[in-house]
Amino acid sequence: MVRRHGHERSDRMQFTLLYLETAAEAARGESAEAPAYWGAWGAYMAAMGAAGIMVGGNALMPPATATTLRIADGKWQVEDGPFAETKEQLGGYVVIEVPDLDTALHWAAQAPCATAGSVEVRPVMPSPGA
Amino acid sequence: MNEAARRSAEPPGCAPLAAALAARTSYGRLLALLASRSRDIAAAEDALAEALATALAVWPARGVPDNPDAWLLTAARRNIGRARARGATAARESETMQMLQDERDAAGPLPFGDDRLKLLFVCTHPAIAADVQAPLMLQTVLGLDAARIAASFLVSPAAMGQKLVRAKRRIRDAGIAFQVPDAAQLPARLAAVLQAIYAAFGNGWDDLKTRDGLTSEAIWLARLLCELQPEQPEAIGLLALMLHCEARRPARRDAAGAFVPLSAQDPQRWDAAMLHEAEALLRFAACFGTPGRFQLEAAIQSLHAERVLTGADHGTALLALHDLLLRIAPSAGAAVARAAVLAETDPAAALDALAALTDRCADYQPWWATRAHVLRRLGDGDGARVAARAAADRTGDAAVRHYLLATLQD
Incomplete structure (x- = not known):
């Protein structure tokens, strides 16, 4: 048996799951398939809630509603639309607290967009005092 | 610490210490234990290297401890604690002090796993x-x-x-x-x-x-895996495959350093112990009744070896194994190897099989070498020479290149 010490890494880590969807997949949410689409997301979120791993998260309005700002020469440049047109768009995110990457990947794999899109899994940077 | 540095740091006439440090089993075991909770392999490596250096300095004078591994583990854990404390807050330091206290309390050999x-x-x-x-x-x-x-x-x-x-x-x-x-x-x-x-084995094998x-490092790793996961037929199959190949190493070059193809090798120069072990492993793996890529490749090497040893023709069985391998683990290499076997019985079909792979194999040396062999069997001397030259241009091994160019004289 290896003895455990108080200073060792804590048993849980926070990960952000970024849900990336194709435009076609995202459009299902406003089509005749909307009940199935939202039902799948609802069940998925409920499962994570029941597992007690959710720290927070949100679904986002579509990229068309985005406003992008950058400052050049001290002046605001405000643009209509997302930062970049890409094949996949950010549809939402959650922060979960789990023991390791494999557990985070397990939850990422359950996301409805894992097949028709992808999920980016990133560790949350620990705060300096933690 | 790397092996060369470890070796050069060994004081002469300290056999027990040298033996303790040379034991490959200790290094990986200790590193795995040190890194498994923190996940910080680099920090564990530094701490273990420091512990090994301390051992080299201290053991010759004080004698090698009864349980060298436990000594190294304790020393390395202390080093990790110290390294953490150097960059840590007061709160962290008190935890480290607690850890040091824990270590002191743990006098005597530590029981530890793998x-x-x-x-x-x-x-x-x-x-x-x-x-x-x-x-x-x-x-x-x-x-x-x-x-x-x-x-x-x-x-x-x-x-x-x-x-x-x-x-x-x-x-x-x-x-x-x-x-x-x-x-x-x-x-x-x-x-x-x-x-x-x-992959580690292949990099040692090709050149x-x-x-x-x-x-030998790859074979050691496969042995370790088989020891830690004893009921995995594919792991056993991989070990058998590598032992089959390694057994032939002494025969792959003649006294002058020239390349010797398998069919012309002197089996007297094979490593009999390795060969027997490979055969026994293959039979054991087969007991599980779940064939896989590595078991099939080992079985193919086994038949090749038997043909050289006894002259028995296993062409049909060999082709069946290659067919199965292609189904389980399709790859250009497997397809070319199958064509090479087919060439013995049906060179025309082998040529067709190779033609189907042309696009994927433009820079694949075995494809060109097999094509040269097939064309020679079909009596196309000019075509064979072109392919042999192309094969020679695609190998980094001078002995193989020399062998291929020599076939141009045929």
Whole structure:
């Protein structure tokens, strides 16, 4: 048996799951398939809630509603639309607290967009005092 | 610490110490234990290197402790605590003091387990780039230094060092756990471990010129895996395959250093013990009744060896094994190898099979060499010479190149 010490890494880590969807997949949410689409997301979120791993998260309005700002020469440049047109768009995110990457990947794999899109899994940077 | 540095640091006339440190089993075992909770392989390596250096300085005077591994583990843990304390807050320091107290309380040999299996799975986690998995394994489990690994993988030591540093940082920061995958994940994850071991072997096998080949290291890793996971037929199959190939090493070159193809090898020069072990392993693996890529490849090598030993023609069985291999694990290499077997009985069909692979194999040396062989059998001397020259241009091994060019004279 290896003895455990108080200073060792804590048993849980926070990960952000970024849900990336194709435009076609995202459009299902406003089509005749909307009940199935939202039902799948609802069940998925409920499962994570029941597992007690959710720290927070949100679904986002579509990229068309985005406003992008950058400052050049001290002046605001405000643009209509997302930062970049890409094949996949950010549809939402959650922060979960789990023991390791494999557990985070397990939850990422359950996301409805894992097949028709992808999920980016990133560790949350620990705060300096933690 | 790398092996060369460890060796050069060994004081003369200190056999027990040398033996303790040379034991490969200790390095990987200690590193796995030190890194498995923190996931910080680099910090564990530093701490272990420091502990080994201290041992070299202290043991000759005070004598080798009864349990050298436990001594090294305690010293390395203390080093980790010290390194943490150097950059830590007051709160952290008190935890470290507590840890040091714990260590003092733990007088006598520490009982400890074996986390090397977890280490093998961490090194080959899908979140780690495929090309660094085998080097990472060689370094963390066997303690090889980056330069030695780089020589075998034909990259610069600096580039290899960087890759390894990046991979270790990723393991620490991405949250990759030191654990044996659950049953659902195990087959795929085990396949990755086998693949990485075979990659380490292949890099030692392809170039006989470099004495730095890592074939014996790869075989050692496969033995370790079979010991830690005794009921995995594919792991046993991989070990059998590598032993079959390694057994033939002494016969692959003649006294003058010229390449000797398998069919012309003198089986007296094969390593009989390795060959017998390979055969026994293959039979044992077959008991599980779940064939796989490595078992099939080992079985193919077994038939090749038997043909040289007894002259028995296993053409039909060989082709059946190749067909199965292509179905289970399709690859250009497997398809070319099948064509080479087919050439013995039906060269025209073999030529067709090769033609179907043309697009994928333009720079694949075995494709050109097999094509040369097939065309020669079909009586197309000119075509055979063109293919043999193309094959010669695509090998980095001077002896093989010489052999291929010699066939131009036929």
